[in-house]
Amino acid sequence: MFVVRPVAATDIPALEAMSSVTTPGVHTLPRSRATIERAVERSIASFKAQPDMPTEEAYFFVLESDGVVAGTAAISATAGSSGTFFAFRNDVLSQVSRDLNISHNVHALTLCSDLTSHSQLSSFYLNNRSGMGDGAALLSRARLLFAAVAPHRFSDKFFASMSGITDANGRSPFWEALGRKFFQMDFLEAERMIEGARNRTLIVELMPHYPVYVPLLPGEAQAAMGQVHDEGELPFGILSDEGFEPDEYIDIFDGGPILRAHKNALRSFSQSMRRTVAACAEDDTERTAFLVAVAREDGFRAVLTQCPPPELSETLGLDDDAMRALDVTAGDAVLCVKL
Amino acid sequence: MLVVRAIREQDFDGLMALAEKVGSGMTTLKPDRKALGQRLEIACASFAEQIAPPQRDYVFVMEDTAIGKVVGVCAIKSAVGLDEPFYNYRIGTLVHSSKELKVFSRMDTLYLSNDLTGCAELCSLFLHPDYRHGTNGKLLSKSRFMFIAQFPHLFSEKLIAEMRGFQRADGRSPFWDSLGRHFFQMEFDRADDLTALGKKSFIAELMPRHPLYVAYLPQEAQEVIGRVHVDTAPARRLLEQEGMYFEGYVDIFDAGPVLQARVSELRALRDSDLAIVDTGLTLEREDHPALVATTRMQDFRVITSETHPHRSRIALTVEQQQLLACRTGDAVRAMPLIPKKSPHA
Numbered sequence: 001m002f003v004v005r006p007v008a009a010t011d012i013p014a015l016e017a018m019s020s021v022t023t024p025g026v027h028t029l030p031r032s033r034a035t036i037e038r039a040v041e042r043s044i045a046s047f048k049a050q051p052d053m054p055t056e057e058a059y060f061f062v063l064e065s066d067g068v069v070a071g072t073a074a075i076s077a078t079a080g081s082s083g084t085f086f087a088f089r090n091d092v093l094s095q096v097s098r099d100l101n102i103s104h105n106v107h108a109l110t111l112c113s114d115l116t117s118h119s120q121l122s123s124f125y126l127n128n129r130s131g132m133g134d135g136a137a138l139l140s141r142a143r144l145l146f147a148a149v150a151p152h153r154f155s156d157k158f159f160a161s162m163s164g165i166t167d168a169n170g171r172s173p174f175w176e177a178l179g180r181k182f183f184q185m186d187f188l189e190a191e192r193m194i195e196g197a198r199n200r201t202l203i204v205e206l207m208p209h210y211p212v213y214v215p216l217l218p219g220e221a222q223a224a225m226g227q228v229h230d231e232g233e234l235p236f237g238i239l240s241d242e243g244f245e246p247d248e249y250i251d252i253f254d255g256g257p258i259l260r261a262h263k264n265a266l267r268s269f270s271q272s273m274r275r276t277v278a279a280c281a282e283d284d285t286e287r288t289a290f291l292v293a294v295a296r297e298d299g300f301r302a303v304l305t306q307c308p309p310p311e312l313s314e315t316l317g318l319d320d321d322a323m324r325a326l327d328v329t330a331g332d333a334v335l336c337v338k339l
Numbered sequence: 340m341l342v343v344r345a346i347r348e349q350d351f352d353g354l355m356a357l358a359e360k361v362g363s364g365m366t367t368l369k370p371d372r373k374a375l376g377q378r379l380e381i382a383c384a385s386f387a388e389q390i391a392p393p394q395r396d397y398v399f400v401m402e403d404t405a406i407g408k409v410v411g412v413c414a415i416k417s418a419v420g421l422d423e424p425f426y427n428y429r430i431g432t433l434v435h436s437s438k439e440l441k442v443f444s445r446m447d448t449l450y451l452s453n454d455l456t457g458c459a460e461l462c463s464l465f466l467h468p469d470y471r472h473g474t475n476g477k478l479l480s481k482s483r484f485m486f487i488a489q490f491p492h493l494f495s496e497k498l499i500a501e502m503r504g505f506q507r508a509d510g511r512s513p514f515w516d517s518l519g520r521h522f523f524q525m526e527f528d529r530a531d532d533l534t535a536l537g538k539k540s541f542i543a544e545l546m547p548r549h550p551l552y553v554a555y556l557p558q559e560a561q562e563v564i565g566r567v568h569v570d571t572a573p574a575r576r577l578l579e580q581e582g583m584y585f586e587g588y589v590d591i592f593d594a595g596p597v598l599q600a601r602v603s604e605l606r607a608l609r610d611s612d613l614a615i616v617d618t619g620l621t622l623e624r625e626d627h628p629a630l631v632a633t634t635r636m637q638d639f640r641v642i643t644s645e646t647h648p649h650r651s652r653i654a655l656t657v658e659q660q661q662l663l664a665c666r667t668g669d670a671v672r673a674m675p676l677i678p679k680k681s682p683h684a
């Protein structure tokens with residue numbers, strides 16, 4: 001059975017093993033023992049904290065498959081945390097001369113901090129992408145169920161950066177045309193030095209202050225804008241189904257799309273139902289796949305289970321396995337949403 | 340014999356014939372009857388001092404007196420950008436530096452500017468191909484410095500000259516193709532024509548509003564910034580001899596350089612002297628000829644002469660005096676055509 005739960009200190013060795021096989025520049029997991037330990041400590045402290053409003057909290061979740069850590073996903077209360085989150089906004093400038101009967105649009109990328117106060121989804125990773133089935137959707141969406149359970153911990157707006165196009169050698173055409181001119185180093189080296197972050201002061205120091213006119217970029221770089229890396233197809237699909245959409249924001253390093261949504265557009269918020277747990281009668285025949293999360297901030301859990309349709313009921317019937325995995329008993333509150 | 344002189348109303352046909360020989364990239368000399376007619380009118384009023392100094396446009400022609408034909412043209416505009424905006428790119432520098440990453444990037448940028456508004460401008464230089472030999476080109480171009488040296492009070496502090504920018508053998512401008520084309524959606528010649536017609540509002544409408552990083556341009560376009568057209572290289576050298584130099588302003592369409600100088604620092608203001616015309620002197624010959632100009636604004640004239648002033652007197656033949664329309668005892672202004680080599684050079 002798949003269970004998503006907050007990361008614990010005992011997960012550190014498993015996370016370290018996992019990070020050694022991730023692709024740099026594509027995955028945003030912490031990579032060294034020290035950064036993993038920091039991320040875990042920070043997550044534990046964040047779950048314990050009682051914030052009045054979202055600030056520096058970062059919540060780290062793991063997916064357990066039959067008791068084994070099989071994936072990670074994180075959500076930050078605010079993308080900027082203590083800094084400013086940078087993205088390129090793809091602005092449309094209209095070029096019109098009435099006298100000459102000329103009218104066309106020119107796109108320009110502007111370094112912006114618009115997304116700083118959004119909540120950010122990150123660090124989505126599965127050990128075995130193809131073998132996890134619906135566990136992938138559970139892992140990705142459990143974060144949002146947590147946000148629906150504790151909305152005061154998050155912004156009303158969410159985004160997720162999808163990794164952009166790189167080739168087998170880790171070369172990013174967008175980086176070659178843009179970031180390299182300012183950073184004077186390879187894409188992977190820059191990602192390593194900045195540890196995948198987009199909220200560091202050095203970005204202001206190095207990235208262009210003025211808009212970058214898109215038609216001046218080489219075709220290869222223009223083509224990479226807003227395009228997802230092969231490895232990003234899975235999370236892209238899951239988040240699109242959830243209600244996220246790509247719009248005018250792209251990543252400042254590899255040009256990958258940034259998916260955004262207001263919480264009202266997300267299924268975890270708008271279509272989730274709050275129900276009390278009831279034991280499931282054995283003879284119930286009709287069952288549907290649901291994501292079910294405990295409606296409490298302390299000891300949060302989420303599972304994927306088959307249960308009787310709860311639409312017309314005040315209760316949600318769960319079998320013993322699911323109740324055990326969620327650590328709930330009959331009468332506890334849960335949040336559920338259709339897979 | 341060749342003389343450069345203030346243009347007259349009768350020169351219209353000659354001017355038009357010359358303008359038809361000019362190719363693209365020269366905004367201020369287009370074969371447009373109406374525009375040229377207006378220009379001639381303003382030029383005549385300028386020499387007659389009938390209009391205020393900032394509005395003046397002094398146009399000079401080179402005449403081959405043997406055949407009575409206009410073979411060259413050049414001009415000085417008193418002030419640019421007072422009626423319609425005068426645009427250039429200023430090459431600037433932005434430093435992007437991070438101590439943490441030990442990165443220091445020095446980036447060239449192009450800023451759209453009207454910085455040169457109000458400067459006097461040397462423009463519209465064109466010499467008939469048949470006359471491009473000897474000292475003819477120098478006489479034509481440098482005659483203007485003699486005029487400025489005679490009437491410096493009529494000019495603003497700064498003098499500029501826009502040089503035609505680099506074009507490939509097929510006539511295309513790599514700078515335009517990499518930059519302007521994306522914003523203007525038209526060919527270079529059309530943009531150039533519109534500018535010549537004074538229809539400049541399209542520049543404000545269509546030009547990129549933000550500074551540009553040069554590093555984004557293709558290598559070929561980067562390399563031609565501040566480079567002149569092959570045919571313009573000699574003209575650039577002449578102006579540089581007279582004290583003009585490139586200070587980082589370029590044309591917004593083809594990135595040709597703008598040369599600049601303070602009027603007070605021009606060689607002509609330092610090295611030219613007044614002298615009295617005298618026929619009775621033995622001729623003081625030197626290796627290089629001198630420029631000799633009259634001192635009247637109306638019917639201002641310049642020629643080259645083998646003789647140089649000696650003790651504030653200069654020997655001119657009767658023929659030369661006729662070319663200059665002056666007589667023995669008149670004052671003229673003279674200067675070596677080519678600057679004397681500095682002993683330290």
